[in-house]
Amino acid sequence: MSTYDKNQKAEFVPMRDGVNLNTIVTLPEEGSPWPVILNRNPYPFMQADFLEQAKFWAGHGFAFVLQECRGRGQSEGEWIPFVHEIEDGLDTLNWVIEQSWSNDRIGTYGSSYSGILQWSMAEHLPPEVKTMFIAVAGIERYKQLYMNGMFRHDLFTAWAIWNAGYEPLLPQDTLYREALSVKPHIEMDQHLFGHTLPWYRDWVTEIDPDRPFWNTGFWADLKEVPCKTKIPVMIIEGWFDHNLNSSVLSYNKLPESVRSESCFLIGPWVHTEDVAGDLDYTNHELWVPKQHRAALQWFNHHLKGEPFENVDLKGKVQTYVIGEGRWKSWDGWIKNNSVARYELACTQGPIHGLTLEKPFAGTSVSYAYDPSNPVSTKGGAALMNYLSRAPDACRPASVYQDAPGTRTDVISFLSEELEAPLQISGPITTHLTVSSDAEDTSFTVCIMEQFADGTTCNIRDGITSLRFRNDRTSPYTPNEIVEIEIELWPILWTLRKGSILRVDISSSNFPAYHAHPNIAGSWALQEEMKIAKQTIYTGDIRSSWIEIPVQ
Structure with a gap:
């Protein structure tokens, strides 16, 4: 044991197979025994940040237990991501329960990998664990x-x-x-x-979701864990975090009795639980950095029995509305009043139309997709390398976009100016009729708001290969005309009166996603690439459109 200060100590906690894990315990000044908050993580390079969090929680009357995962930092054993985590987590909880400073009221806490660790053992938690606080983490690994x-x-x-x-x-x-x-x-x-x-x-x-790799063992079990969860959960997410969709699935799988006692908080944040990009998000800091205000109320209630200061933290979904700068509370899940259908309409010029009226004549537009020269990622939720702070890392969230017509392999469709605000409330779905002369390829979509001053920011984006289109494995024959559907992640976003709705269709979004080589088979095994001719069809027979859930 080594001492950090009088209230903080490091111990090596033995697991069932004899491996010892480095565990730092931070205790409050007085009042033993205390309720306990447990965080397990594999990130030794973030140890200083975690120790600052430990002091925060100890200062509010909680014993904070911080443990480095097996094979990471000073912990013994071999580092294999997600292996041993259920057993190690449960062994650590049993060790906490035996400590004299624990009052047998425990909460688990953490984000990202640490959140997955909480979900992984949720079905097997001892009764001393009263709640979980899970931020920016999900259970659908393939997705x-x-x-x-x-x-x-x-x-x-x-x-x-x-x-x-x-x-x-x-x-x-x-x-x-x-x-x-x-x-x-x-x-x-x-x-x-x-x-x-x-x-x-x-x-x-393992690119096929039907493969045994995703449907047996740890990843298969993890998908069903929320269904078996018995204690309240606070879930924190960001509209621009890569785990958003997975967290939505997790929340909606909770038993109704548990969901009615839980809380789902979604802000305009990226994976760091902070804002990024080129837009301003007024009032996003309602819950202060890292949502500590919400977490403190949550643990005070479930581990100390104190009433909630904010009644909307129990049994509610709280969401930030981008474009309005306000928070909105929901019972159950986000709802919409209707669906607006915008048709894509190919024209003669480089900029095409987006209309609420269905185009009469059948038309099409083609472009060449060269995987050696992919379209560069500009914003979005499927990003993480920005955390490296590399100067050339893709910026996350909503960022300013190139003007339409900048590239010949990006086809832009623009609406007329909106006569009233358009309130997006949920997942946008894109329906495209397409063909390609490749044996397999990909198509992308990006939904954007073009403001009155001409600047444009991305709202949502998505992608599909033809092989795995429409949420199933499907063969494709070159030049075959097929319909594809891309469901984008949910969002609350209000487009301003006078703005223009813009839809870009292309075939690459790199490096957010791999550049499809236009060859069938596993992309990671391919050495060669081919240029493909892609065609989008619009009109009365072979139509393409987007469906927007609106308030």
């Missing part, structure tokens, strides 16, 4: 790594590099760019570290 067969590079290639567990062979500031250039991509680990990362190789080759 986190992939969108319709397209791998999220900027998220999980970056995460793999940061958490490889090996010293790199190349300069640190070149690793990410180098990783993206390796072909076939499966060799990235050997190229960068001289070692294989079996877990990452599984991620980049």
Whole structure:
């Protein structure tokens, strides 16, 4: 044991297989025994931040237990992401219960990986655990790594590099760019570290959601954990966090009796639980940084028995409305009053139409998609490399976009100026009729608001491969005309009167997603790429449109 100060001590807590995990306990000044908050994480480079959080919670009368996951920091054992976490978490909870400073009222706490750790053991929690506080984390792993067969590079290639567990062979500031250039991509680990990362190789080759990898074992069990959860949960999310969709699924899977005692808070935040991008988000700090105000009320209630200061923290969904700068409370889940259908209408010029009236004549527009020159990512929720602070990292959230017509492989459709505000309330769905001369390829969509001054910001984006279109595995024959549906993540966003609704269709969004090589098969095993001719169809017979849920 080593002493940090009189109220903070480090211990090595033994697990059932004899491995000892570094565990730092921070105690309040007086009043023992105390309610306990447990955080487990695999990020030794964030230890200073976690210790500051420990002091915050101890200062409010909670014993705070901070543990480094197996094989990370000073903890013993081998680092294999997500393996051993259920057993290690439960062993740690049993150790906490035995301590003289614990009053047997425990809450679990943490974000991202730490949130997944909480979900993973939720079904097996001892009765002393009264609640969980889970931020920016989710339980649908395939849907986190992939969108319709397209791998999220900027998220999980970056995460793999940061958490490889090996010293790199190349300069640190070149690793990410180098990783993206390796072909076939499966060799990235050997190229960068001289070692294989079996877990990452599984991620980049298991592209089919129907494979046993996703439907047996840990990942299959994790998807169903919320259904078996018995204690209240506070879930924190951001409209621009990559775990948003997974967290929505988690919340809606909670039993009704548990959901009625839980809370779901969604702000205009990225993964750091803060704002980013080019827009202003008035009043987003209602719950103060890291939502500590909400967390404190939550733990005071569930671990100390104190009443809520804000009654909307129990049994409610609280959401920030972008464009209005206000919070809105819901019973159950976000609701809408109607659906606005905007038709895509191809015209002769480089800029095409977006109309509430269905175009009469059938038309189409084609473009060449070259995977060696993909469209660069500008904003969005499927990003993480910005946390590296690399100067060339993609900026997350809503950012200013290029003018329509900037690239010939990005087809823009623009509405007339809105005569009244348009209040988006939920997930936008894109329906496209398309074809390609490739044996497999991808199509992207980006929904944007063009303001009266001409500047434009992204609202939501999505992508699909043809092989995994429409949420199922489907064969594709070159030049076959097919219908594809891309459901975008939910959002509350009010477009201003006088703004223009803009829809961009393309075939790449790199490095948010891998650049599809236009060849069938596992993308991470491909070395070659081909240029593909892509066609979008609009009109009375082969139509393309978007559906917007509105208030």
